[in-house]
Amino acid sequence: MASSTKQIPSSVIIVGSGVFGLSTAHALATRDEFRNTSITVLERVDFPAPDGSSIDSSRIIRPDYADGAYSLLMAEAHKYWRSEFGADGRYTEAGLCIVTDEGDGIGEGDASDYMFKAMENVKSRLGLKVGRREEGGQVEPLRSASDVSRVMATMEGDCGTKGYVNWTSGWADAEAGVRHMRKLVERTGRVNFRTAEVKRLVFGQGKVESVELVSGEQLQADLTILATGAWTPKLVDLRGICSSTGQILAYIDLTQDEQDRLGKNPTLLCENSGMFIIQPRDRQLKVARHGYGYANPTTIDHPEKPGEKITVSLPRTKLDDENLNIPAEGDKACREFLRKSIPYLAERPWTHTKICWYTDTPTGNWLIDYHPSYENLFMATAGCGHGYKFLPNVGQRIADVMLGQDRDALGKELRAKWRWPQQKHKTDHIWTDDWRGGKKGMILDEELGKSAADVKSSKL
Numbered sequence: 186m187a188s189s190t191k192q193i194p195s196s197v198i199i200v201g202s203g204v205f206g207l208s209t210a211h212a213l214a215t216r217d218e219f220r221n222t223s224i225t226v227l228e229r230v231d232f233p234a235p236d237g238s239s240i241d242s243s244r245i246i247r248p249d250y251a252d253g254a255y256s257l258l259m260a261e262a263h264k265y266w267r268s269e270f271g272a273d274g275r276y277t278e279a280g281l282c283i284v285t286d287e288g289d290g291i292g293e294g295d296a297s298d299y300m301f302k303a304m305e306n307v308k309s310r311l312g313l314k315v316g317r318r319e320e321g322g323q324v325e326p327l328r329s330a331s332d333v334s335r336v337m338a339t340m341e342g343d344c345g346t347k348g349y350v351n352w353t354s355g356w357a358d359a360e361a362g363v364r365h366m367r368k369l370v371e372r373t374g375r376v377n378f379r380t381a382e383v384k385r386l387v388f389g390q391g392k393v394e395s396v397e398l399v400s401g402e403q404l405q406a407d408l409t410i411l412a413t414g415a416w417t418p419k420l421v422d423l424r425g426i427c428s429s430t431g432q433i434l435a436y437i438d439l440t441q442d443e444q445d446r447l448g449k450n451p452t453l454l455c456e457n458s459g460m461f462i463i464q465p466r467d468r469q470l471k472v473a474r475h476g477y478g479y480a481n482p483t484t485i486d487h488p489e490k491p492g493e494k495i496t497v498s499l500p501r502t503k504l505d506d507e508n509l510n511i512p513a514e515g516d517k518a519c520r521e522f523l524r525k526s527i528p529y530l531a532e533r534p535w536t537h538t539k540i541c542w543y544t545d546t547p548t549g550n551w552l553i554d555y556h557p558s559y560e561n562l563f564m565a566t567a568g569c570g571h572g573y574k575f576l577p578n579v580g581q582r583i584a585d586v587m588l589g590q591d592r593d594a595l596g597k598e599l600r601a602k603w604r605w606p607q608q609k610h611k612t613d614h615i616w617t618d619d620w621r622g623g624k625k626g627m628i629l630d631e632e633l634g635k636s637a638a639d640v641k642s643s644k645l
C-alpha cells in the first residue's frame with residue numbers, strides 16, 4: 186500500500202448519516218490510522234432521516250454496470266451482502282430482470298444487442314453459467330416477449346420484449362441496511378452521534394473555520410466531511426458540478442397471496458423507460474422510475490460568499506410539506522407501467538407516493554475528494570441514484586481517498602473518477618445522461634402546477 190500523503194486529523198466531523206456518512210464513519214472508526222481521531226456524526230433529524238435518500242423499502246443490488254470500476258466495487262460489496270451484513274432479510278438474492286420494451290425481440294442493430302454481447306463476454310471471462318435458473322443458470326437470456334413473460338409469470342402482464350435476468354443480483358431492505366451499519370458504527374464505541382442540523386460552514390482563509398449549527402452553536406474540527414447527499418448544494422457552491430433531482434416512487438398495498446406470488450419474481454427494470462418494480466416487501470409493492478427527475482430551483486444565500494444569492498436545486502420532501510405527492514406526469518408514468526406489467530393491479534390506488542432525491546453529476550460518477558478551495562473540507566457525495574449497494578464497503582474506499590492511498594488498481598481508478606472536476610459543466614443545473622427515463626428538464630413546481638389543474642387524474 187502506498188504510504189499516506191495526508192496528515193491524520195485529530196478530529197473529524199461527518200455531516201450526514203446516510204450511506205456515505207455512515208460507511209465513512211465505520212471505516213474511520215475501525216482503521217488504525219484514526220485510532221486517536223475523535224469522530225462526530227451530525228444528522229439534521231432523528232436517525233434514520235425519513236426523507237434521506239438511503240431510507241426506503243428497497244434498493245436494487247446489481248453488479249451489472251457498463252463501467253468496469255463500479256462492477257469491481259460491487260463485487261467487493263457483494264461479499265458483504267451475501268454474508269452477515271445481508272442477513273436477517275437485509276439482502277435477498279432474487280434476481281434482476283433487465284428488459285427493454287422497444288423493438289420486437291432479438292435483432293441486429295437493436296439498442297439492446299449489447300445485453301447479449303455483454304452476456305457472451307461474461308460467459309467467457311467470468312465463467313458464469315448462462316441458462317435457465319432451473320438448470321442452475323446464473324444469467325438467463327430472454328430473447329422474446331414470451332421469454333420475459335415466463336420469468337415474470339406472476340405479474341401476468343406485458344413486461345418487455347427482450348432482455349436478460351441476472352440471478353446473482355438482488356435487493357436490500359434499504360432502511361434495515363442503514364440501521365445495521367449504524368449499529369456496527371455504534372459498536373466500535375468510537376463515534377459521537379448528534380442530532381443537529383448544520384446551518385452553514387464558516388469559511389476562513391482557504392479552510393473551514395467551523396461548522397455552525399442551526400442552534401447557533403459552532404463546532405470545530407481538523408477535517409469536515411460533507412456526506413449530506415441532495416442537501417449538499419446548500420452548504421457549498423456546486424453549480425455546474427452536481428445537482429439534486431427529484432425521483433418518483435409510488436406504493437400500493439398487496440394481499441398476502443399477492444405478496445407471496447409477486448415475491449417470487451426477480452426485480453423488473455425496463456432500461457429504456459427507467460421504470461422498475463422491486464420485489465414487494467411486507468405486502469407493499471413499489472413502482473419507481475430512474476429518470477432525469479425534477480429540478481427544484483431555490484434561491485438561497487450563497488454558501489461561500491456573504492451577501493450574494495444563488496439559485497440551486499434542493500430537495501423538497503414530506504418533511505417540508507406533508508401533502509407533497511408526485512406530480513401527475515410521474516403518477517401517470519407509474520400507473521401505466523403498473524397497468525401494463527401487472528394488469529390485475531391496474532386500478533388499485535396508491536397508498537402513498539413520494540419524491541426521493543438523487544445527487545447527480547454529468548457522468549454519474551460520485552464526488553469524493555477534498556474541496557479544491559478549502560484544504561480541510563472533504564466531499565463524500567453525489568451517489569447519482571446508484572450508491573446504496575455500496576453501503577458495506579464504500580467508506581473504506583472513501584478513507585483511502587482521504588489518505589491519498591491507492592490500495593490497488595481499482596482504488597486508483599476510482600480516485601480519478603471521483604475527483605473534483607477540473608471544469609464546471611456548461612450549465613449550472615446537471616441532468617445526468619446515463620440511461621434515464623422521463624423527460625429531461627422538468628421543474629417540480631411546474632409539474633405540480635399541472636397536477637393541481639388536473640387533480641382528478643392525479644388522485645386516481
Ligand SMILES: Cc1cc2nc3c(=O)[nH]c(=O)nc-3n(C[C@H](O)[C@H](O)[C@H](O)COP(=O)(O)OP(=O)(O)OC[C@H]3O[C@@H](n4cnc5c(N)ncnc54)[C@H](O)[C@@H]3O)c2cc1C
Pocket residue numbers: 200201202203204205206227228229230234236237238239240243244245246381382383384412413414415416417432433434473541542543565566567568569570571572573574575
Ligand atoms: C428513488 C431512489 C432509488 C434508488 N435506487 C437505488 C438502487 O436501486 N440501488 C442503489 O444502489 N442505489 C439506489 N439509489 C441511490 C442511493 O439510495 C443513494 O446514492 C444513496 O442512498 C445516497 O446516500 P447519501 O448518504 O449520499 O444521502 P442520504 O442518505 O440522503 O444522506 C444524507 C444525510 O445528510 C443529512 N443532512 C443533510 N443536510 C444536513 C445538514 N445541513 N445537517 C445535518 N445533516 C444533514 C440528511 O438528513 C441525510 O440523512 C436510489 C436513490 C433514490 C432516491
Ligand SMILES: *[C@@H]1O[C@H](CO)[C@@H](O)[C@H](O)[C@H]1NC(C)=O
Pocket residue numbers: 217218219220221
Ligand atoms: C495514538 O496515541 C498514542 C499515545 O499518544 C500513540 O502512542 C500512538 O502512536 C498514536 N497512534 C496513532 C495511530 O497515531
Ligand SMILES: *[C@@H]1O[C@H](CO)[C@@H](O)[C@H](O)[C@H]1NC(C)=O
Pocket residue numbers: 248249303304307311313324351353354
Ligand atoms: C451478473 O452478475 C455477476 C456477478 O454476480 C456479474 O459479474 C455479471 O457481470 C452480471 N451481468 C451479466 C450480464 O452477467
